[in-house]
Amino acid sequence: MLEISNLRVTHGPIEAVHGIDISVPAGTCVALLGANGAGKTSTLSAITGTAKSTGTIRLEGEDISALPVEARVKRGIALSPEGRRVFYNLSVRENLVMGAAIRKDKAAIAEEVDHWFTRFPILGERRDQPAGTLSGGEQQMLAIARALMSRPRILLLDEPSLGLAPQIVERIFEMIRELRSQGVTILLVEQNATAAIGLSDHVYVLNNGLVSSQGRAADYGNGAELMDQITGVHG
């Protein structure tokens, strides 16, 4: 589905990612783990086209690395951004409609918005409230649902657990697990290695802008060792 080779990402004069290869086969969930500043979000920005990069990014065989952001969204890349960046002043419903900004089939969009309201009744109850008034967990649900509104081929999730209470994190990961079982292809960026390994097929560990290790998720056990590496906390 997504093939990245020799990707280098720069922010102005600083190179954040120094040439990495990542492969996300269709229907799988791949985790991209690493500490702060390892280059995880930079990698996602390069895939969506919001950061400057060199190297090749192929989506279903097509080289998309020279395409502008809109064209990449149209080809099926959707991002649920870090820090639950929902549109604060737009209502919950409007946020979902924005997720479908590239689509023109209004009737189907309205149907899918209703689908999410039944799926997450809490969002349905608050459909006319500004998204900024939702709790952190609700905003994260909204951000993921919004990303899916573009009917992506691959969903990029940037630290969905960041800053949420453990119970809420469990619900968000439950949601991701469900998406995966429905066949959605996912590239998951996380610091919470234990939780991410639990629902991934393949794992890449980033360290200072390079892939320091990779393998089947099962090979990493419960991720405790990895968690030590990433966070420096020995449990």
Added chain:
Amino acid sequence: MNPSQRRGLLGSALLSLLVLLIVGAYYLWGETWQARVLYATFVNLLVVIGLQVFTGNANLTNFSHAAFMGIAAYAAAICVTPVAMKAISLPDAPWGLNAFELGPWTSALVALGITGGLGLLTGVFVARLTGVGVTIVSIAILVIVHSIFLHRTDIFKGNQALFGIPKVLDLPQITALVIIAIFAARWFRESRFGLQLRACADDEIGARAMGVNVFRTRLIAWVLGTLFFAVAGIAYAFFLGTISARPFYFNFVFLTVAMLILGGLRSVSGAVFGTLLISIGLETIRWLETGPQIAGLKLPQMLGLSGLMLGVVIVAVMALLPSGLMGNLEIEDLLRRRKRAETPEPR
């Protein structure tokens, strides 16, 4: 039509009803001189609603509206004024500007075309900018246009009045224009483009990552806004009979921006309420300025009070209600809130 647009129709109808009530009250109880005040208020209303389209939805401050309004007013005035009159008022006009005259509708269309064209031209630059860049460029446009008005005296008469413009519009017609403007602005706010523009205002990178073409969305809003200003300028020239460069400058710019800020720039209802409140307030203050006698008490003359009060209102609103009276709310939200408060939600 999506649910927001359906609600938008209801909101626009309610705002129109408010406008009609005010006009009705004038016809029932008003005095003749108040027609002029009401007409001026409605011209301001057209401008502030136009400001809401770009500034309100995109959250980018525009100060150039008075320039576009002036361009339309001059264009319409030069087209519509009879040749015999232009021989006196514009004797030195170049390019045969004083040798033709057009009907009022054609003149209005020419003025709309010229203003819209200039809107498109400037929009190509403005729509690429963000934040304070937009504000600076808009001020530059205002200053450039104003100095052309002042110094091309052969066409614009500078500080002198360009007179002899036939009176084409009156209160009923501008009321109709205001109502159309309310529906149009609200329709735009709830449309696909309006929504994308408001999303960019919250998070531009986020909106781009969803595939929004920020440039195109901003350009559409900018040009649409200039058309509102054009209609206001034409309505201004077609009622007053004389125009000069002075009203299309900073004083007017700040007055209308204050109206938008007071009401709340994110909603069309805010634009309408802000304009009506400040207009009523200013009229009251102007009356107080002259030193009237209230209940046997003779008040002193206080010239300049209106300018002072305008400043106080802006400072107070910014301090106490940073997003204006209405914030994100439209008029129909107020009604729904009340309804919800009466019937407690089932748990």
